[in-house]
Amino acid sequence: MGIDCGSEATGYGVIESDGVEHRLVATGAIRTSPKRPFESRLAEIAAGLRRVIAEFHPESAAVEEVFHAVNVKTALKLAHVRGVALLAVAEAGVELAEYSPLEVKTSVVGYGRAEKHQVQDMVRSLLRLPERVESPDASDALAIAICHATHEATHRRLATT
Amino acid sequence: MGIDCGSEATGYGVIESDGVEHRLVATGAIRTSPKRPFESRLAEIAAGLRRVIAEFHPESAAVEEVFHAVNVKTALKLAHVRGVALLAVAEAGVELAEYSPLEVKTSVVGYGRAEKHQVQDMVRSLLRLPERVESPDASDALAIAICHATHEATHRRLATT
Numbered sequence A, B: 001m002g003i004d005c006g007s008e009a010t011g012y013g014v015i016e017s018d019g020v021e022h023r024l025v026a027t028g029a030i031r032t033s034p035k036r037p038f039e040s041r042l043a044e045i046a047a048g049l050r051r052v053i054a055e056f057h058p059e060s061a062a063v064e065e066v067f068h069a070v071n072v073k074t075a076l077k078l079a080h081v082r083g084v085a086l087l088a089v090a091e092a093g094v095e096l097a098e099y100s101p102l103e104v105k106t107s108v109v110g111y112g113r114a115e116k117h118q119v120q121d122m123v124r125s126l127l128r129l130p131e132r133v134e135s136p137d138a139s140d141a142l143a144i145a146i147c148h149a150t151h152e153a154t155h156r157r158l159a160t161t
Helices: A038-056 A072-091 A101-109 A116-126 A136-160 B038-056 B072-091 B101-109 B116-126 B136-160
Strands: A002-004 A009-017 A022-031 A060-064 A095-099 B002-004 B009-017 B022-031 B060-064 B095-099
Touching: A002 A136, A009 A038, A009 A136, A022 A038, A022 A136, A038 A072, A038 B072, A060 A072, A060 A136, A072 A095, A072 B038, A072 B072, A095 A101, A095 A136, A101 A116, A101 A136, A116 A136, B002 B136, B009 B038, B009 B136, B022 B038, B022 B136, B038 B072, B060 B072, B060 B136, B072 B095, B095 B101, B095 B136, B101 B116, B101 B136, B116 B136
Parallel strands: A002 A060, A060 A095, B002 B060, B060 B095
Antiparallel strands: A002 A009, A009 A022, B002 B009, B009 B022
16 A cells, blocks of 8 residues: 555555556545644544555555655645554554655656656556546555555565575 | 653643643653654554543643754654644544744743743742652643643633623
8 A cells, every 4th residue: 555645635545466567456535625624634634544444454555755855844744644644554553664755756667757747657557557547646655555566576586585 | 731742752731720720630751662663653652642631531732833943854753743643632522722832931931932941940830839840741741731721711811801
């Protein structure tokens, strides 16, 4: 399971994978209204993630590291959401992995500075979907899940050779 | 209830107050080991706060706004903990209030640049305790609670005149 944290939309993507072939299981985004108090939005995100975890029982979950280069205020808001996401994962007893945005893009597109739409195209292609996943948050979450599945498989291969 | 968020120690302080006279109900700090994975520490903090809220049913809870002047990395870590604290408060249906560190110090010591030990002394004095609350995290949480109680009472007085 990949989780793309955001206070307005937190994307999730659940895949089945052997590290080479990936299959989409579920994807979507938990949207919260900017008009609601921030703590209520955190509660909605937590509830949404718990629901997805309870339904699909992922083996492991991956999130991106906080990228604080953009804007401190945005990064701090994101870190609150990320705290709630890590909590949901930890409380469900699901193993957690973290990747930098660069690792995710490199793993999925083969190029760390890839644009949003390139990530969406590669996610579509790698999951052999008839069309792009429309929501960029859902698509990013799938990219994180694919990155994690690929890394895990590499680790397993290295461990057995 | 006041909550002083921190990844190593999250202080809490529960008081009874009419806005002028304050009485200590409970205080302490939830300590987590830096050796444990961060997400497990978040889970410990959430469990600790939920326990305190369930035991004392606070009418409202107050936290400090994130102070990001110090160090971005520290502020981002703190924001994760704060996300978890806000979640615990929201999920318990407890009303949330936020104050800047300046407001808390001004409210408790009457001086925004007060030193840690001055806050500890004033908390002791305002709660008429025989001695200082040893843990600065617990004492800071009580200061936040006192600040909130004082502000709430002022608002109520203004509303009825």
